[in-house]
Amino acid sequence: MSATTTHDSSKNYINHESGILSWLTTLDHKRIGLLYMWTVLTFFAIGGFYAMLIRTELFTAGKTIVDAGTYNQFMTFHGAIMVFMVIIPGVPAFLGNFVLPLQLGAKDVAFPRVNLLSWYCLIVGAAIALCSLFYNGADTGWTFYTPYSIDTDNGTVWLVLGAFVMGFSSILTGLNFIATVHKLRAPGMTFFRMPLFVWGLYSTAVLQVLATPVLGITLLLLAAERILGIGIFDPDLGGDPVLFQHFFWFYSHPAVYIMILPAMGIVSELITAFSRKTIFGYKAIAFSSIGIAAVSFFVWGHHMFVSGQSEVAGIVFSFITMLVGVPTAIKTFNWVATMFQGSVRFDAPLLFAMGFLFLFTIGGVTGIFLAVTAMDVHFHDTYFVVAHFHYVMVGGTLMAIMGGLYYWFPKMFGRMVSDFWARITFLLIFIGFNVTFFPQFILGAMGMPRRYYDYLPAYESLNKISTIGAWTIGTGFLIALGVIIYAMKKGEKASDNPWGAKTLEWQTSSPPPHENFINDPVVTAGPYEYR
Amino acid sequence: MGAHHIIPAKTFLNVLIALLFLTFVTVWVAQFDFGVMNAFIAMAVASIKGALVLMYFMHLKYDDKSYLVIFFTGIFFLFVFFFFSQLDIVTRIFEGNTL
Numbered sequence: 236m237s238a239t240t241t242h243d244s245s246k247n248y249i250n251h252e253s254g255i256l257s258w259l260t261t262l263d264h265k266r267i268g269l270l271y272m273w274t275v276l277t278f279f280a281i282g283g284f285y286a287m288l289i290r291t292e293l294f295t296a297g298k299t300i301v302d303a304g305t306y307n308q309f310m311t312f313h314g315a316i317m318v319f320m321v322i323i324p325g326v327p328a329f330l331g332n333f334v335l336p337l338q339l340g341a342k343d344v345a346f347p348r349v350n351l352l353s354w355y356c357l358i359v360g361a362a363i364a365l366c367s368l369f370y371n372g373a374d375t376g377w378t379f380y381t382p383y384s385i386d387t388d389n390g391t392v393w394l395v396l397g398a399f400v401m402g403f404s405s406i407l408t409g410l411n412f413i414a415t416v417h418k419l420r421a422p423g424m425t426f427f428r429m430p431l432f433v434w435g436l437y438s439t440a441v442l443q444v445l446a447t448p449v450l451g452i453t454l455l456l457l458a459a460e461r462i463l464g465i466g467i468f469d470p471d472l473g474g475d476p477v478l479f480q481h482f483f484w485f486y487s488h489p490a491v492y493i494m495i496l497p498a499m500g501i502v503s504e505l506i507t508a509f510s511r512k513t514i515f516g517y518k519a520i521a522f523s524s525i526g527i528a529a530v531s532f533f534v535w536g537h538h539m540f541v542s543g544q545s546e547v548a549g550i551v552f553s554f555i556t557m558l559v560g561v562p563t564a565i566k567t568f569n570w571v572a573t574m575f576q577g578s579v580r581f582d583a584p585l586l587f588a589m590g591f592l593f594l595f596t597i598g599g600v601t602g603i604f605l606a607v608t609a610m611d612v613h614f615h616d617t618y619f620v621v622a623h624f625h626y627v628m629v630g631g632t633l634m635a636i637m638g639g640l641y642y643w644f645p646k647m648f649g650r651m652v653s654d655f656w657a658r659i660t661f662l663l664i665f666i667g668f669n670v671t672f673f674p675q676f677i678l679g680a681m682g683m684p685r686r687y688y689d690y691l692p693a694y695e696s697l698n699k700i701s702t703i704g705a706w707t708i709g710t711g712f713l714i715a716l717g718v719i720i721y722a723m724k725k726g727e728k729a730s731d732n733p734w735g736a737k738t739l740e741w742q743t744s745s746p747p748p749h750e751n752f753i754n755d756p757v758v759t760a761g762p763y764e765y766r
Numbered sequence: 767m768g769a770h771h772i773i774p775a776k777t778f779l780n781v782l783i784a785l786l787f788l789t790f791v792t793v794w795v796a797q798f799d800f801g802v803m804n805a806f807i808a809m810a811v812a813s814i815k816g817a818l819v820l821m822y823f824m825h826l827k828y829d830d831k832s833y834l835v836i837f838f839t840g841i842f843f844l845f846v847f848f849f850f851s852q853l854d855i856v857t858r859i860f861e862g863n864t865l
Contacts, residue, residue: 445843481851532846536854545861548854 247649247746262347263749268333269647270354275325276716278361282316283712285309290671290705293698296690303688307374310686314377315394319401320361322632323490326497327443328353328408330639331436333647335412337740337747338430340421340756345414349407356404364397376686378487379454381468381479385461392458399454402447405493409443412436421739423758427518430738430762434521435500438528442489442496446532450486453479477543484535492531494628495595496524498635499566502588505638506570507763508736509585510577514763516569523562530559540611549608556606563599567592582734583657587638590665594630598623601676616686619679622672630668637664637715644719645733649746650726652718660715667707674701738762771828781822788815 248265258266288309292299301309332350336343344350367373367390375384375391384391416437420429429437456467457479466472468479507514514520536544536552570592579585601623605611614620637660644652674697679685683694690698732741739762743752792811800807821827826834 445840449847475855477854478851481847481854485847532843533850536850539854543858545854545857547857547861548850551850551853 246748247744248749249648249746251749260351262343262351264332264336264344264347264350265647265747265751267350267354268329268331271324271329271332271357274354274357274361275321275329278316278320279712280716282313282321283709285313285316287705287709289313290702292688293690294702295699296692296695304374305372306688307376307686308372311373311376311394315364315373315398317628318377318490318494319364319398320357322494322628323401323405324357324408325494325632325636326501326639327412327436327439327493328357328404330501330636330643331408331412331439331497334643334740335433335436336415336419337646337743337751338433338738338762339415339419340424340739340752340758341415341419342750342752343419344411345418346411350411353404353407353411356407357401360397360400360402360404362397363400364394366397367391367393378483379457380483381457381460381474381476382470384457385469392461395454395458399451399458402451402454405443406447409440409447412440413444416440421756421758427521428758428761429521430500431503431514431517431520431524432497432500434524435497435503438524439493439496442493442528442531446486446489446493449482450490453482453486456482477539480539480542480544481535484538485532488535488538489528489531491627492527494632496527498591498632499524501635501639501642502570502591503566504736504738505584505588505642506573507765508642508734509580509582509588510574510765511580511735512573512577512765513761514569515572515575516565517761517763519565520569523565526562527559530555530562534559537606537611540608541615553606553608557603560599560603567596567599583652583654583661584638584642584734586658586661586665587634587641590661591631591634591638594626594634594665594668598626598628598630601626613682614679616684617679618675618683618685621685622675622679625668625672625675630672634664637661640719642734643740644722645729646740646745646747648723648726649729650722651729651733652722652726656714656718660711660718663711663714664708667704667709667711670704671701671708672704674698674704737764771825773822773825773828777822781818784818785815 248263251263252261258270261267261270288300289306292301292306292309332344370390370393371388373388373390373394375387379391379395384395416429416433456465459465460467460469460472460474464472466474468474468476470476503514503520534552534556536548537556540549540553601619605614605620605623641652641657644650678694678697678701681694683690729745731743731745733745734741739756739758740747742756788811792808795807795811820837826837
């Protein structure tokens with residue numbers, strides 16, 4: 236891949252304009268990416284704080300720090316914040332916004348104003364959701380299952396409406412990315428010369444556009460049922476509570492892939508860049524992203540095996556769910572094959588990518604356990620599911636976000652993160668994560684139900700271990716925050732291409748100029764021409 | 767993108783008359799009880815009205831065919847949603863599920 240640029244480090248997108256207003260009204264995708272970064276980091280801190288409170292409460296059986304009702308609210312806020320305000324916007328809206336136009340050789344996204352609007356939708360939606368705190372909180376869990384969500388306190392309506400508004404943020408970002416990929420690629424950049432992160436974002440964008448409106452409709456119906464008494468999900472009004480689960484999971488299962496597909500794109504970038512080797516099976520990885528996105532729409536019923544769903548539907552959903560393993564395994568094997576005989580550099584970003592490989596594989600394989608209806612009857616609503624979900628979402632997506640953040644940090648801020656401290660954060664997060672969640676597989680297999688405030692004495696020792704692990708993860712993320720803030724201020728100056736990577740974003744200055752490239756890049760080869 | 771197509775006012779008027787007529791049909795058939803076909807008939811009339819709006823008022827008939835592909839992708843996923851939800855609900859009845 237080649238690009239013609241003139242290095243001018245004095246003028247860049249950060250000092251192009253100054254003042255808070257210039258940030259709040261910016262149309263520059265890079266600045267909007269950074270707005271998302273701070274937003275997501277803030278929500279991550281809040282969601283993480285709730286996680287610490289949950290695990291601290293579960294350190295001992297019975298009451299440790301709060302009562303049962305407050306615990307239910309902690310659990311609800313942890314889930315809702317982490318899903319709707321952190322992981323869903325985390326990769327596409329933050330890293331995607333910053334990197335996608337650069338990787339395509341474009342000056343910006345297709346609709347810059349819509350891009351800014353999507354950030355405001357997230358902020359407004361989050362503000363509405365947080366209003367629920369003034370109504371004794373919400374205590375339904377992030378899934379808002381009926382009929383409980385119809386009967387419980389008014390805080391639920393605020394949280395639901397907040398999630399509804401945040402959905403628009405996701406849809407607008409998806410639309411923008413689809414249009415950008417189709418219309419703004421640099422001359423010579425065919426679809427099969429696009430970096431795999433772009434393929435991941437593109438597949439995600441399709442999911443965001445197609446699936447998110449269904450969540451909006453579902454949440455509006457729920458609010459209408461609560462406020463107007465229309466019978467849709469409430470059996471007392473002639474509704475069907477299982478129908479809510481169909482509606483909810485038709486969005487929320489693809490949403491799992493909204494969270495993981497772009498993370499897989501990051502891993503593709505990291506593995507090829509730090510192995511100094513052309514990625515193995517480029518087309519297979521690209522098409523497997525599309526494959527995962529397509530299959531993800533046909534599997535939602537595996538969340539409902541014990542909900543009262545029919546046996547026939549259960550068997551059909553079980554079978555289709557197994558198919559997800561195929562494109563996922565294609566990716567994993569290709570990543571391993573890429574590293575084989577590569578000139579591997581174990582810098583911090585690659586460590587996070589390898590952490591992803593290890594943890595996501597465990598998350599994926601335990602997902603196959605849960606796809607088997609006979610096993611799911613036993614594991615459903617136990618800590619086994621909690622562990623599986625966190626191995627995929629935290630072990631997968633958050634690992635990739637951390638790796639991606641360290642990888643693109645020099646491009647964002649023109650400074651390097653201390654590799655030593657970045658490795659320390661990796662070790663703390665990786666070890667802490669396994670200490671937290673692996674015991675939860677055992678707790679689930681022993682029958683401990685999830686979301687419960689109290690537990691039997693037999694579960695206490697494993698819960699203690701799990702809580703100590705959570706504190707370790709918290710320490711790791713706190714250090715990571717310090718490392719990042721320090722690097723922004725005093726980090727070593729970064730060169731334009733400190734990793735020696737081949738994709739277009741590394742062919743411009745660090746940080747890039749306002750319009751990304753001094754001269755429009757022309758693409759003459761694939762994205763990973765190493766050897 | 768296809769060339770900009772100006773639709774004659776007469777066509778718009780005809781579509782408007784068709785929509786008003788179909789609205790009348792919707793109200794008229796609501797007086798009769800067709801049993802399980804009630805929803806099907808109401809949805810069929812509404813679908814025809816929706817198609818007319820999409821084709822003429824929203825220019826889908828004259829625009830680039832890629833818009834048609836995007837539109838039918840949405841319809842396909844709506845079908846997927848209905849199909850699997852109904853698969854559950856209908857087979858629940860056959861299995862004698864009390865839900």
